[in-house]
Amino acid sequence: MIFDDLNIKLIDSEDEFDKFHQFLIISKSTFLKHISTLYNSFKKNKLLTISYNNQYIGFLTWRNYILKLAFIELFEISESFRRKNIGKFFIQEFLKILNKKGIFVVELYCAPIESQYFWRKIGFIDKFFSTDDGKIELYKIIKKNYKQKKDFSIENIKIEDDFKKIIFENDVYINKENKKLLFPIIINGSKNWHIEWNNGNIVKTESIKYITKEAIYEGDYIIIEKSIF
Numbered sequence: 001m002i003f004d005d006l007n008i009k010l011i012d013s014e015d016e017f018d019k020f021h022q023f024l025i026i027s028k029s030t031f032l033k034h035i036s037t038l039y040n041s042f043k044k045n046k047l048l049t050i051s052y053n054n055q056y057i058g059f060l061t062w063r064n065y066i067l068k069l070a071f072i073e074l075f076e077i078s079e080s081f082r083r084k085n086i087g088k089f090f091i092q093e094f095l096k097i098l099n100k101k102g103i104f105v106v107e108l109y110c111a112p113i114e115s116q117y118f119w120r121k122i123g124f125i126d127k128f129f130s131t132d133d134g135k136i137e138l139y140k141i142i143k144k145n146y147k148q149k150k151d152f153s154i155e156n157i158k159i160e161d162d163f164k165k166i167i168f169e170n171d172v173y174i175n176k177e178n179k180k181l182l183f184p185i186i187i188n189g190s191k192n193w194h195i196e197w198n199n200g201n202i203v204k205t206e207s208i209k210y211i212t213k214e215a216i217y218e219g220d221y222i223i224i225e226k227s228i229f
Contacts, residue, residue, distance in 0.1 A: 006086070007054075008093050011047045020049060023056040027078050034074060037061070041073070048097075050077075050090045057081045058090055068104040068143075069219045075108075088122050095142050104186050105221050107139035129189045129220055139221075141186050155227060156198040159187065159208070167193065174227045185224040191217040199229045 011017050017039065024032050031038065041047040041061035050058045058077035062070050077087045098106060107127065110116040116136055124138035159168040167189060173182040191209040198204075208215060208222055215224040 003086075003089050005052060006089065007051045008090065009049060009051075010045055011042045011049060012045070017042050017047075020047075020056060020059070029076060031074055031076055037074065048094060050086070052081070058086065060090070060094060062094075062098075062106075064103070066218050067216060068102065068223055069221060070098050070103045070106045071219075072106060072108040087118060091122055095140070099142050104143040104184065104223060105139055105141050105219070107137060107219065110136040110138060127188050127220060139188060143186060144183050155200070155229070157185065157224075158196040158198075159189070159222070160194050160196075161189065162192065179227040179229070181225055181227070185222070187222045188220055189222050190220075191222065193222070195224075197228050199227070202229065204228055 011020055020038075020042075021035065023029075024035070024038075038047060038059075038061060041063075044063075046062050046064075048060050048062075049056050056078075058075075058081065060075040061073045063073060064070050075087075075091075077090070095106060108119065108124070110119065113136060116138065119138050122140075124140045127137040127139050155174050156171050157168065158166060161167050168185065168187055170185075172185070174180070175182065191207075193208050194205060195208050195211065196203060196205045206228070209217065211224075211228055214226040214228045215222060217223075
């Protein structure tokens with residue numbers, strides 16, 4: 001199959017949703033029981049479909065958190081189109097859409113549990129810090145960020161967890177005009193963790209929850225975009 005023959009689009013009308021509903025019935029989708037959730041996603045412009053030869057072959061829904069975080073709710077590719085890399089292609093294109101909308105992190109629950117193998121293959125990893133226990137939670141950072149490598153030596157940032165374990169330590173480049181980091185720091189962690197910030201002359205140590213002008217805490221993620229100096 002040539003991926004150029006695939007079409008990805010939002011359901012944007014009641015007529016289109018009716019056609020999509022018929023697709024679910026004909027394909028005997030297990031998500032028919034979630035038709036009200038799917039309709040609500042359609043009304044919020046968050047029901048994305050993929051089609052081949054003008055026939056639906058899959059869909060996904062998502063929701064946004066406050067600013068930078070999105071959560072994939074439902075996802076399905078028709079049985080006859082699985083194991084052809086279509087699901088991978090669909091998710092990759094979807095992540096590009098979110099990236100353009102300013103989303104930094106995408107997360108999901110693995111249900112059924114076996115779905116984790118698909119998500120791991122396309123780069124999703126375990127959340128090592130979560131406020132929701134008992135479920136397999138995976139996430140992927142889609143915004144270019146520092147990770148754990150040297151980029152520029154301007155200011156140094158070190159983040160420690162509650163047990164004084166270093167979670168992040170790196171030199172970062174700061175724009176001298178607006179004080180913004182070249183790339184944001186994005187970490188799955190707690191707002192109660194501590195940050196040590198050194199600009200070469202002054203060292204500031206603070207709980208992350210108190211640097212609200214420079215960082216945001218959304219879901220279970222710390223996102224730092226600006227210098228505290």
